[in-house]
Amino acid sequence: MSLLYDEGQQAIATESRRVLEARVQTDQLLPLLERQGEFHRPFWDTAREQGWTALALPEAYGGLELGLVELGLIALQAGRSLSGAPFLTSSFGAARAILDFGDDALRGHWLPLLARGEAIGAIAFAEGQSPLPANPTVKFSGGKLLGVKDAVSAALHADVAVVLAMNDSGPVLAIASLKDVERIGFNTFDNSRCIADLAFNGAPATVIAQGDAALDAAQHILALQAVITAHEQTGGAEVLMERARDYANTRRAFGQTIGSFQSVKHRIAEIYGLVELARAGALHAATREGHADFLKAAAAARIQATEAYDTAARDCVQVHGGIGVTWEAGLHLHMRRARTLAMEQGNMLFWEDVLVNELAGENA
Amino acid sequence: MSDLVAYSEKANAWLESVAAEFGRSARKGLSEAEDLALGRRYLKARFDAGYAGINWPTEYGGQGLTHIEKVAFETEEMKFGMPTAYFGISLGMPVPIMMKFGSDQVFAKERVLKALQGEEIWCQLFSEPAGGSDLAGLRLRAEQDGNGWKLNGQKLWTSWAQYSDYGVIVARTDPTVQKHKGLTYFWVDMKAPGVTVRPIKLAGGDSHVNEVFFDDVKLTDDHRMSPVGGGFAVAMATLMIERYVATDSAGFGPHLDLFISLAKEVEVNGRPAIEDGRIRQAIARNYAMRNGLDAITARAMLMMQAGMEPGAEGSLNKLVSVRSRQRLSEMAIDLQGPGGAHFDEHAPVKENWQTSWINAPTGRIAGGADEMLLNTIAERILGLPQDYRPDKAVPFNQIPA
Ligand SMILES: Cc1cc2nc3c(=O)[nH]c(=O)nc-3n(C[C@H](O)[C@H](O)[C@H](O)COP(=O)(O)OP(=O)(O)OC[C@H]3O[C@@H](n4cnc5c(N)ncnc54)[C@H](O)[C@@H]3O)c2cc1C
Numbered sequence: 001m002s003l004l005y006d007e008g009q010q011a012i013a014t015e016s017r018r019v020l021e022a023r024v025q026t027d028q029l030l031p032l033l034e035r036q037g038e039f040h041r042p043f044w045d046t047a048r049e050q051g052w053t054a055l056a057l058p059e060a061y062g063g064l065e066l067g068l069v070e071l072g073l074i075a076l077q078a079g080r081s082l083s084g085a086p087f088l089t090s091s092f093g094a095a096r097a098i099l100d101f102g103d104d105a106l107r108g109h110w111l112p113l114l115a116r117g118e119a120i121g122a123i124a125f126a127e128g129q130s131p132l133p134a135n136p137t138v139k140f141s142g143g144k145l146l147g148v149k150d151a152v153s154a155a156l157h158a159d160v161a162v163v164l165a166m167n168d169s170g171p172v173l174a175i176a177s178l179k180d181v182e183r184i185g186f187n188t189f190d191n192s193r194c195i196a197d198l199a200f201n202g203a204p205a206t207v208i209a210q211g212d213a214a215l216d217a218a219q220h221i222l223a224l225q226a227v228i229t230a231h232e233q234t235g236g237a238e239v240l241m242e243r244a245r246d247y248a249n250t251r252r253a254f255g256q257t258i259g260s261f262q263s264v265k266h267r268i269a270e271i272y273g274l275v276e277l278a279r280a281g282a283l284h285a286a287t288r289e290g291h292a293d294f295l296k297a298a299a300a301a302r303i304q305a306t307e308a309y310d311t312a313a314r315d316c317v318q319v320h321g322g323i324g325v326t327w328e329a330g331l332h333l334h335m336r337r338a339r340t341l342a343m344e345q346g347n348m349l350f351w352e353d354v355l356v357n358e359l360a361g362e363n364a
Numbered sequence: 365m366s367d368l369v370a371y372s373e374k375a376n377a378w379l380e381s382v383a384a385e386f387g388r389s390a391r392k393g394l395s396e397a398e399d400l401a402l403g404r405r406y407l408k409a410r411f412d413a414g415y416a417g418i419n420w421p422t423e424y425g426g427q428g429l430t431h432i433e434k435v436a437f438e439t440e441e442m443k444f445g446m447p448t449a450y451f452g453i454s455l456g457m458p459v460p461i462m463m464k465f466g467s468d469q470v471f472a473k474e475r476v477l478k479a480l481q482g483e484e485i486w487c488q489l490f491s492e493p494a495g496g497s498d499l500a501g502l503r504l505r506a507e508q509d510g511n512g513w514k515l516n517g518q519k520l521w522t523s524w525a526q527y528s529d530y531g532v533i534v535a536r537t538d539p540t541v542q543k544h545k546g547l548t549y550f551w552v553d554m555k556a557p558g559v560t561v562r563p564i565k566l567a568g569g570d571s572h573v574n575e576v577f578f579d580d581v582k583l584t585d586d587h588r589m590s591p592v593g594g595g596f597a598v599a600m601a602t603l604m605i606e607r608y609v610a611t612d613s614a615g616f617g618p619h620l621d622l623f624i625s626l627a628k629e630v631e632v633n634g635r636p637a638i639e640d641g642r643i644r645q646a647i648a649r650n651y652a653m654r655n656g657l658d659a660i661t662a663r664a665m666l667m668m669q670a671g672m673e674p675g676a677e678g679s680l681n682k683l684v685s686v687r688s689r690q691r692l693s694e695m696a697i698d699l700q701g702p703g704g705a706h707f708d709e710h711a712p713v714k715e716n717w718q719t720s721w722i723n724a725p726t727g728r729i730a731g732g733a734d735e736m737l738l739n740t741i742a743e744r745i746l747g748l749p750q751d752y753r754p755d756k757a758v759p760f761n762q763i764p765a
Contacts, residue, residue: 129701255755332567
């Protein structure tokens with residue numbers, strides 16, 4: 001199943017593209033690579049002002065009651081413009097965890113703040129290499145969290161986190177305010193992701209799911225985010241394809257534009273194929289929320305989009321020759337972003353396993 | 365034990381003896397200026413120990429041996445991470461070319477000796493904004509000026525120009541003839557009036573390449589190293605002179621052992637990564653490929669020892685190894701989970717997956733882009749036809765821009 005975008009959805013795409021292209025420039029993003037803890041404020045201000053933070057939340061909490069399709073469209077445009085902060089996806093994930101699994105008190109407190117972009121959410125499931133550890137080392141006991149979550153995106157600025165932890169009887173999913181939680185930042189190759197280790201030293205938290213239900217809930221949140229991220233990756237790959245095409249149409253060597261060399265032309269055409277597969281897969285997944293095959297669709301979308309963005313980054317640089325590897329041309333912003341997006345919410349190895357487990361389960 | 369094995373062992377023993385002073389660990393945390401200074405001292409020590417200019421004539425300060433010993437030494441040297449990068453191009457191409465084509469051999473000899481001892485550095489000023497893969501498309505002009513020449517224009521991507529004392533340069537002396545035929549080859553003093561060097565920062569954060577501007581830079585005619593209009597042939601000779609170099613089947617990135625260690629340390633979805641089929645396949649495939657490249661190199665060495673010309677398959681190394689290093693580095697970052705985002709831009713590319721990954725694309729472009737290497741294989745080795753070239757047989761100034 002897929003869908004044809006209606007007028008409203010098309011307007012979201014056009015308008016978000018217009019505003020982001022006007023407000024986000026490469027020369028503003030480059031310095032952020034060398035500063036820890038900073039993000040691109042105009043991007044985040046735009047997201048709040050345009051209501052993107054509220055887009056996919058219910059009206060009851062100040063949301064706009066739209067869904068994954070619309071948020072996906074925004075993410076695609078954000079990917080084109082190299083979103084200056086990870087908060088759109090991380091806050092959406094946190095909000096959905098609270099909405100889908102939290103009680104009224106949690107919802108009433110956090111959702112309006114998240115919808116207005118006044119609070120930022122983070123997802124703290126991963127430990128070590130595992131995006132979704134079945135036996136997390138972070139402990140939950142007596143209503144408090146103890147332990148360290150590694151390399152959490154958005155953690156340097158987040159106000160609330162969804163934490164996968166362990167109590168006496170098994171895994172739990174808990175909501176914790178990060179007010180007094182230590183954030184250990186470090187240098188990364190994509191510093192505006194605001195990545196830090198979160199060291200919980202007795203921070204109070206509220207459990208929203210336990211046992212297998214906690215792992216299922218966490219998996220569901222990752223799948224929702226994966227669909228948004230797949231759109232963002234598609235946008236990044238798409239803009240790289242366009243840049244490669246434009247460069248190949250203007251750069252000359254041996255008395256012709258380099259686009260006349262079949263090896264260059266075909267390389268760009270291959271990116272086109274990857275982008276369109278990624279786009280279709282992402283949209284398909286966005287329309288499957290609430291259906292039994294959602295996880296499968298999300299995993300497929302994520303795999304295709306990761307492949308598209310990593311490949312587009314490699315190949316677009318190659319088509320540019322020496323210019324492609326300069327700091328100033330900024331193509332490395334996409335190389336870096338392709339890698340961070342490939343790692344957040346579970347990498348290729350994770351989603352391949354998720355997908356095959358789903359498919360094998362179906363066959364059993 | 366063959367002579368060559370003995371030679372390698374002796375070289376290795378010497379390298380071991382100076383590793384603490386100059387090698388990988390001594391270089392940790394040094395600024396670039398300090399590292400360069402260390403590199404100069406290393407070159408002096410290497411010269412004194414008899415491992416400089418191994419295949420160059422003794423009257424130029426060389427050892428008068430063959431490229432077999434040279435490659436053998438470089439292969440050993442590579443293992444120690446010595447600070448040689450600043451001198452690689454200098455000693456690899458411009459300096460031997462100076463030795464071969466410099467008109468004033470007394471001057472040339474002086475330069476060669478200084479370069480071998482790390483006192484002077486040479487750069488190679490070939491590429492320009494409009495002349496990269498298409499080198500003969502370059503535009504920098506050399507006009508006759510009295511008995512000498514006057515240079516005007518711009519070079520681009522000149523490695524280490526910021527530390528260079530001299531450079532070799534190809535300039536257009538006649539724009540009214542076909543592009544290859546209007547070029548002339550010179551050497552230039554990088555400190556001469558009118559030469560401006562501006563570093564270019566690269567994607568990985570370092571700035572070893574430069575833009576170099578020439579504004580009425582005057583040369584006497586004894587700077588000329590080719591016949592007027594015969595510069596392209598010397599440029600090609602420059603690119604060919606380093607045919608016999610130590611290769612690195614790791615594509616100048618980390619050794620496969622590092623990937624295997626990582627795979628033994630980490631888990632993929634709850635199981636040891638080293639037991640994961642995808643990881644095992646990546647290791648196996650990379651090993652097989654590197655094994656093939658190493659075997660090509662070993663066979664080339666045997667052929668050279670037997671007095672034969674190594675085969676054309678040696679040209680595969682950079683093409684194949686750098687591409688796969690790029691992919692393997694991405695996978696290694698994935699294996700590290702979210703913590704794979706940790707980044708130290710100064711970490712050595714041979715020891716760190718992140719810097720290996722971010723710098724890999726330069727290896728697929730510098731020294732001939734992948735596509736050009738493939739063209740060379742297709743056309744020169746396999747005899748396939750060249751692409752359509754509308755600029756052929758057209759005077760340079762009539763090629764449509
Ligand atoms: C780190 C680094 C160090 C360097 N150091 C030096 C140096 O010290 N001295 C020096 O002179 N130069 C140096 N170079 C320049 C290098 O040689 C050129 O960058 C390289 O030759 C490519 O040229 P270009 O950048 O102009 O790319 P272009 O030639 O514009 O190539 C752009 C794309 O078009 C493709 N293409 C071009 N022609 C064809 C064709 N016929 N068929 C198929 N595809 C084609 C290329 O493969 C590439 O993908 C360096 C470059 C780098 C990146």
